[in-house]
Amino acid sequence: MEPTVVLLGTCDTKLEELVHLRQEILRHTVNVTLIDVGRTLTQHDDITISCEELVRDHGAGKDIAELPRGEIIKTMAGYATIAVKSLFEKGSIHAIMAAGGSGGTSLAAEVMRKAVPIGFPKLIVSTVASGDTGPIVEETDITLMYSVVDVAGLNQVLRNILSNAAAAIAGMAHVYVSRRSHADSLTTKKQRVGITMFGVTTPAVDAIRKHLESNYDIETYIFHATGHGGKSMERLIRAGEIDAVLDLTTTEICDHLTGGVMSAGPHRLEAAAKAGIPSIISVGATDMTNFGPMSTVPERYKDRKLYEHNPVVTLMRTSKDEARQVGEFIVQRLRNYAKDANAIQVWLPSGGISAIAVPDGPFADEEADAALFDAIKNGLSGSGVEVVVDQRAINEESFAHDIAEALVAKMGMSRKAA
Known part of the structure; x- marks a missing residue:
């Protein structure tokens, strides 16, 4: 069974980086479900669930375009949490990952804390991963990888880091699938x-x-x-x-x-x-x-x-x-x-x-x-x-x-x- 990784990101601001990261993950015999949690609709073939779909399916079509940035993050985190939790309960996902700055990190971390349990693989490549990470991780097992440079345009430093992160989440997803298949003997x-x-x-x-x-x-x-x-x-x-x-x-x-x-x-x-x-x-x-x-x-x-x-x-x-x-x-x-x-x-x-x-x-x-x-x-x-x-x-x-x-x-x- 090939595992599936959920990739969360704001495609209206980080599309290039997310598409590159998706391709890096796919190199490791892993499927990717890319969920767009951005403010405005972005059209791209690699996006599996658009922000428009999240709002339509989980927010009753609420107009979020004019909400303040902080409210947008909370609102989209709530919608994405419902979507990811549903995928997890169906057994169709095996790891979750994100990449971004402070806003994207905050949003993704909330989804990871609320939608999936401890033991489910979680990884964020973040610009704030070397600071006070307590509010991000809280009492969960989120793995953080510092991006060193901003997640804003691809360069050799960021490419290397995203490549490492892709390999890490793919490895975790494969191990998670293996562990689940032997759950009875390991319990x-x-x-x-x-x-x-x-x-x-x-x-x-x-x-x-x-x-x-x-x-x-x-x-x-x-x-x-x-x-x-x-x-x-x-x-x-x-x-x-x-x-x-x-x-x-x-x-x-x-x-x-x-x-x-x-x-x-x-x-x-x-x-x-x-x-x-x-x-x-x-x-x-x-x-x-x-x-x-x-x-x-x-x-x-x-x-x-x-x-x-x-x-x-x-x-x-x-x-x-x-x-x-x-x-x-x-x-x-x-x-x-x-x-x-x-x-x-x-x-x-x-x-x-x-x-x-x-x-x-x-x-x-x-x-x-x-x-x-x-x-x-x-x-x-x-x-x-x-x-x-x-x-x-x-x-x-x-x-x-x-x-x-x-x-x-x-x-x-x-x-x-x-």
């Missing part, structure tokens, strides 16, 4: 457990992972709690690709509340609660907010307890009031969204909530920890969510094994046969 029969981790909770997560995978038919997905990590886990939960969660490291809540650089936003903790899947939550690394280099810490925090984790990451110790707010955030999310309170436990390791918050550690603060724990215990009283207070530190191996066993109990699993 795991193991239960899928999401675990959140940070540098200061790594010993615990390593012990949990080894314990679960050695003793049970479980495979673990570890998510680095950097903001996008938490969002990625919750996206996979919503997609039904995670069966249970050991949300050990909820530090992203601190960054959300205090303006740190690793916030996962206001919806953290909602996905697992709504899904009703077995969920053990702890407060790993909620003793800290993350900033960049020391010089980037906001002026209002200059007098706070700061710790240079490395030259590009500065940690700020959570205050008593902030710790209380973290606890209230957890309580609110669980009370408001828990589909099944019995599926959830919250574990509070009073011996230290991170590697540096243990007694005599640089972030040891009994009052802040007490405020965090009290907010959670009092707030969840009568909710049906069990709170477990444990005297050990989060990174003690015995704690890791016990919290892993608590999750297994919620999952109703038995140990593997010896």
Whole structure:
């Protein structure tokens, strides 16, 4: 079976480059569906779905010609998302690609994030791929290739880059087809457990992972709690690709509340609660907010307890009031969204909530920890969510094994046969 690549682009501004890219892709025994997401109609034999067709079929023939540029991008992204999602659901496409500047990149990325799942090949050749790519990729697996020169007229530099990109997307499409044809043999029969981790909770997560995978038919997905990590886990939960969660490291809540650089936003903790899947939550690394280099810490925090984790990451110790707010955030999310309170436990390791918050550690603060724990215990009283207070530190191996066993109990699993 020859795979098919969807090629998205604004043909009214990038026709020459898109036609060239299409020809490069075709050299690799791959079909191409070129979708024009431009503002004005462009006539060309290589265009499979014109912008006029997108508007007619998915926008009820709405006149978009006079819309502002920003609205055009949002509108055409919406129409293209419907079209690409339909093609994906029919099984008629096997990869998606785009090339363009900031506007085209924004449009294509939105389609890729919304129309196709994680694991489906996605590639954008972009003029903004070497900058802040977080808003483009978000919590998905979009691959970005910097165009070096603008996607504005063909030259040897751009030709080389487009040739590489064409080969890359063609290779991904072929592998995707092969993977789909062997889907039954590749599909795991193991239960899928999401675990959140940070540098200061790594010993615990390593012990949990080894314990679960050695003793049970479980495979673990570890998510680095950097903001996008938490969002990625919750996206996979919503997609039904995670069966249970050991949300050990909820530090992203601190960054959300205090303006740190690793916030996962206001919806953290909602996905697992709504899904009703077995969920053990702890407060790993909620003793800290993350900033960049020391010089980037906001002026209002200059007098706070700061710790240079490395030259590009500065940690700020959570205050008593902030710790209380973290606890209230957890309580609110669980009370408001828990589909099944019995599926959830919250574990509070009073011996230290991170590697540096243990007694005599640089972030040891009994009052802040007490405020965090009290907010959670009092707030969840009568909710049906069990709170477990444990005297050990989060990174003690015995704690890791016990919290892993608590999750297994919620999952109703038995140990593997010896």
